[in-house]
Amino acid sequence: MSDDPEVDALVADRYLDALLAAVDRHADDAPSHAALDPDVREAARVLRASLVRVHPSFRFEERLAGRLAELAATQASPALAAAGRGALIELPGATQAILEADPLVEAILRGELDPTDADAVDRAARARRAAAGVSALVIATASTAAAAATTPGIGGPG
Amino acid sequence: MPGPVFGRRERSTTASVVVLDRDRSLVEAARRDPARFDALYRKYLAQVYSYALYELGDHHAAEDATERVFLRALAAMPRFREQARPEDGPEASTFRVWLFRIARNTVSNERRARRRRPATSLEAALGAGLAIADAADLEADAVTRDEAGEALRAMRALPDDRRRALTLRFVEEMSTAEIAGVLGRSEGAVRVLIHRALGAVAKELGRERDARTTDGDPRA
Numbered sequence: 001m002s003d004d005p006e007v008d009a010l011v012a013d014r015y016l017d018a019l020l021a022a023v024d025r026h027a028d029d030a031p032s033h034a035a036l037d038p039d040v041r042e043a044a045r046v047l048r049a050s051l052v053r054v055h056p057s058f059r060f061e062e063r064l065a066g067r068l069a070e071l072a073a074t075q076a077s078p079a080l081a082a083a084g085r086g087a088l089i090e091l092p093g094a095t096q097a098i099l100e101a102d103p104l105v106e107a108i109l110r111g112e113l114d115p116t117d118a119d120a121v122d123r124a125a126r127a128r129r130a131a132a133g134v135s136a137l138v139i140a141t142a143s144t145a146a147a148a149a150t151t152p153g154i155g156g157p158g
Numbered sequence: 159m160p161g162p163v164f165g166r167r168e169r170s171t172t173a174s175v176v177v178l179d180r181d182r183s184l185v186e187a188a189r190r191d192p193a194r195f196d197a198l199y200r201k202y203l204a205q206v207y208s209y210a211l212y213e214l215g216d217h218h219a220a221e222d223a224t225e226r227v228f229l230r231a232l233a234a235m236p237r238f239r240e241q242a243r244p245e246d247g248p249e250a251s252t253f254r255v256w257l258f259r260i261a262r263n264t265v266s267n268e269r270r271a272r273r274r275r276p277a278t279s280l281e282a283a284l285g286a287g288l289a290i291a292d293a294a295d296l297e298a299d300a301v302t303r304d305e306a307g308e309a310l311r312a313m314r315a316l317p318d319d320r321r322r323a324l325t326l327r328f329v330e331e332m333s334t335a336e337i338a339g340v341l342g343r344s345e346g347a348v349r350v351l352i353h354r355a356l357g358a359v360a361k362e363l364g365r366e367r368d369a370r371t372t373d374g375d376p377r378a
């Protein structure tokens with residue numbers, strides 16, 4: 001180990017490169033620099049073997065492939081191609097399921113939201129949650145009022 | 159007229175060679191015809207799903223987040239700009255970096271929304287009959303099940319940025335340059351982040367080993 005954390009980090013990084021490349025050679029370890037902390041090396045070896053990549057179910061894969069095909073068909077439509085930034089886009093009925101899965105897709109299609117912009121996505125998601133909360137409150141209030149109006153003795157005709 | 163010259167190394171007239179995005183042909187095909195996005199989807203499905211699963215620790219939440227990532231990526235394809243850099247290396251894919259920036263934002267939102275719900279054990283989620291995507295990953299035999307469980311627990315206890323960096327390095331096998339692109343940090347900062355994360359995991363694994371020694375566990 002050195003006294004410089006950046007040098008230690010660089011030594012560890014080189015070891016990780018070698019360790020990850022060793023998988024192709026079916027080896028479970030790789031040579032390391034003498035300066036590498038043996039505990040860090042062991043932790044890297046354990047993580048390399050433990051953190052496996054996993055695949056979702058076939059059913060999920062095909063369902064999502066179908067949704068993406070629907071969205072692709074919408075994108076290929078001349079109406080969308082002709083629409084400018086911020087234009088209102090008439091989405092076909094089948095696409096409503098996509099908007100239910102992710103309401104932010106509509107703003108992305110309109111060119112109003114960049115999904116790689118963390119702050120913009122966060123703001124849009126918060127606004128969505130707040131709007132959903134207000135809608136739920138309005139519906140709950142309306143339901144309570146309707147129930148009160150139709151219940152004898154509470155405000156309805158008795 | 160000068161004839162062709164073979165075997166002579168010519169000096170490059172440009173300062174650096176721009177490395178092409180290894181997904182360039184797939185990206186261009188998807189731009190021409192959005193239905194061709196399917197090839198990119200199939201190529202990166204397991205990677206995005208794995209990232210979501212390690213971050214969220216729940217199989218259903220990971221599926222929901224994966225769905226949003228790909229819907230957003232397809233919707234935003236017209237905005238994708240290839241920005242290959244020589245330092246990204248010959249295997250780098252700027253499309254993959256772009257896709258994982260979308261994944262990082264999508265999964266972060268999901269984590270915030272789920273913060274108050276009880277977290278599922280990642281070991282349970284990983285062991286819930288999910289198929290291992292890459293046969294080479296079966297090397298997990300090289301460590302014991304206990305060690306793997308301890309490593310996963312230690313990783314989940316890390317601060318968000320360290321945990322994300324480890325997931326991208328080990329599960330997605332991204333280079334430091336790619337991780338820097340995904341997390342929006344310098345390569346040096348990513349190297350330090352990963353080194354500190356490894357140190358924290360090493361400390362935790364050492365603590366577990368010590369505890370087993372104290373208990374007289376023969377595995378210690």
